[in-house]
Amino acid sequence: MASSTPPTLTTAKPYQNHHIQNIQNQHHRRTHNGHNSLHPPPPRNPTAAKPPAPIPATVAAGTHRNPNFTPLSSSKSELAADFSGRRSTRFVSKMHFGRQKSGGSIRHSIVAEDALQQLIRCSGDDRLIESVLLSFQSKLCGSDDYNFVLRELGNRNEWSMAIQCFEFAVNRERRRTEQGKLASSVISVLGRLGKVELAKKVFETAVSEGYGNTVYAYSALISAYAKSGLCDDAIKLFETMKLSGLKPNLVTYNALIDACGKGGADFKRASDIFDDMLSNGFQPDRITYNSLLAVCSGGGLWETAINLFNEMCYRGIEPDIYTYNTLLDAASSGGHMDYAFQIMAEMTAKNIMPNEVTYSTVIRGCAKSGRLDQALSLVSEMKYANISLDRVSYNNLLAIYASLGRFDEALNVVKEMENTGFRKDVVTYNALLDGFGKQGRYDKVKELFSRMKNERVPPNLLTYSTLISVYLKGGLYQEATEMYKEFKHEGLKADVVFYSEIIDSLCKKGFVESSALLLDEMTKKGIQPNVVTYNSIINAFGHSGEARLTNDNKREIVCLENGEKKVTNRDEDRIINVFEQLASGNLNIGEKGRKEIICVLGVFRKMHELEIKPNVVTFSAILNACSRCSSFEEASLLLEELRLFDNQVYGVAHGLLMGYRENVWVHALSLFDEVKRMDSSTASAFYNALTDMLWHFGQKRGAQMVVLEGKRRQVWENTWSDSCLDLHLMSSGAARAMVHAWLLNIYSIVYEGHELPGLLSILTGWGKHSKVVGDCALKRAIETLLGSMGSPFRVATSNIGRFISPGPMVAAWMRESDTPKLLVLEDDRAYPQTHPNLQPLVL
């Protein structure tokens, strides 16, 4: 039962515990800087953290697939899926222009290259193209030559010419196999260019003409669906293929797994395909694993990614540059930058040299986790290694500067990019618009937008959604409306991300009612809201106490559907009413003051109805809403109700809130294991929300246990050393609980007769991560806390976000008789486990 016993926070133990941990950390760092160990650090508590499978420790792990490997999806896969930390559902279209067919001999004739050159010169003139094709007709040697031409046309984005060329060739070819080759080739080309509808048309014609019923054509179309993010279509086509009697091959399976990654499917789905593939006798190859890794990367499943990587190596499949780049993406996008650097070192050691994709990935990761200096030094390193920056690298870099408001530098990158021969594209402009917009530089935004048009860079959906959000957040409703009108006029098709972003902006401004209207509108238009959409709305409730509508706000509410500013006189209760309509059932808690709960429950119920799985962000939003509840009873009621939807997740939150620690802790640990799979910002948001709620309702000991568990799992980077406590990523509840834990640690150092460092400091940063109180409140909260304990910490004159005290003064304070009592935290509500009436529901 060791695992179910909560860690005891006596005055002595924390120091011992953390002393051990420090040693482990040092060991961990040594292995990082040394050789190629990719394994994450050993779990601090063997029962608490599930380590990614190291080789060959995996041998013992059971699985339905192969007893030698850790299962891709653990026995908790359903929860893992529910709890997916996926960051984005948006499909990112990537065009692979100029892509070389690697490996394999040259099969086309010299004549084909000549034909290609002549064709390119005729771009846009169908009749000229026809005459070139006719003139080469007798000289081109079958499908090899035509396939070369088709692929090269694809590399030059000449999809229309590729189709013409295909039709020309296929009509003059009598052999079915050769016709089939042409068809799969052109389907692949069209797929790569995102012309999935055209690819489908070619496929259908090919099938009806009798030369398309091949595994190649099917695989090519599955891949085309994949590249457009159409996972469901890919899977459907796969089923059709099997029904029509064709056997999928390894490539088909690989394409299908790829479709899961690009279509944002759960890892479970990809894992099922993998299992299906194995049971049909196919051994996975490098591309299979690379595609599976991409699913993890897209889903924010870092630990699963590293398990897969180890599994792949164990199977004797050598990783290549794609493997490493994808693994790096999983690490970087999850904020695990120490691992990312380790991976980069390992690939270099294996002589797989980082390329521009590698650098772009890691640079972006650094920037995302606030390591700007490292990001910039990587840029220098890249240049030093003679790796030229490509379009993506440049766009990446300028986006980093723009998002930080460093516009001079951003514009310098633009200049350099243009000097290198890359013209500004829509991504460049979108990044600049977003950056300037977020800094409130609306004059620049307007200027850039008109320059974009002058330079004939057509705005895309993201351009408009960026502009509308920027204007909404800045309160420039007239401009927002104009942008929306223009967006409609351009005939662009909105998607769920477009609406979600606007809904989020409205929620952040307190326009919950308007956002509900938009939610309704998008559904009517056949665009299903997703978990992100709902999370924004739940977050709005979590903050509705501070986001009340003023009369001015009400007048300013924009009715985006009509594309016009609409004056509304509806009173505030209508906001509530809109959401009450979302609630389908009757709840027994309809007392006064409980409207917020009903709304949150209503939104949650609606999600359930629509089969939108709540994720860890939803959970955090709910916890923040709990912290906003006016009483303990209300918060516990809300969690109690939510247990009907998900007993594990809300059972833990409810149990901890109630003080049922002994029974709940073991479930809490397995919940924390699930959270550990998420990227670091998602994980810290969860811990922040949970501890805030517990602290808010006086469950301070529980809050501290959670916060220490989070620290053990390295949720917040480099939280503490003996001389410094860094709270800047924490919410105020988490930070206060952490201050107590750290001081207890300091106490044990003093108690054991060790000397303290000369200067101790506590960093609060700006407390931007607090969900309960406003910005900068973290510092105030910590100041109050330190003052109330009579501690010698004072605000540093050089840095107002830092509290300092000389070590000897802290030591003297620790020796005062009252201090230990002040440091130990207790819960306001703690239930003896023996009391029969107070046992929690069975979890």
Place this chain on the structure above:
DNA sequence: GTCTCTAAGC
């Protein structure tokens, strides 16, 4: 003949 890597919202 078909398959794998980097750039957007909570």
